[in-house]
Amino acid sequence: MQKWRAYVGYDVYPLSDAHPGAIDNADLLDELDGKIDEGDDIPHLRDDVVLERDYTLICMDAWRLLQKTYTGGPVIQFPVVNDGSSLRVETCQLHFTYG
Numbered sequence: 001m002q003k004w005r006a007y008v009g010y011d012v013y014p015l016s017d018a019h020p021g022a023i024d025n026a027d028l029l030d031e032l033d034g035k036i037d038e039g040d041d042i043p044h045l046r047d048d049v050v051l052e053r054d055y056t057l058i059c060m061d062a063w064r065l066l067q068k069t070y071t072g073g074p075v076i077q078f079p080v081v082n083d084g085s086s087l088r089v090e091t092c093q094l095h096f097t098y099g
Contacts, residue, residue, distance in 0.1 A: 001055065022072030028055055029076070043076045045091070057089055
């Protein structure tokens with residue numbers, strides 16, 4: 001994300017002439033579960049990934065524009081939950097081990 005911010009001048013100075021390359025979200029996902037499981041709606045992010053440092057939340061229209069411009073992926077999509085008074089993005093999922 002820092003390479004892109006420097007490239008477009010998003011709160012980073014000096015600007016960088018180096019193209020940031022294709023989007024690579026794979027490093028955000030847990031190595032043991034680097035894909036969304038069958039029937040699993042929420043991707044499993046690594047434990048050390050931090051919102052706004054390592055990734056930011058954007059709407060699907062913005063994602064499509066960025067993906068069309070820079071290519072890459074994978075798309076990481078979180079469900080939006082209506083808790084009765086507001087909408088929130090569900091970025092965490094509890095993991096349980098049985099046995």
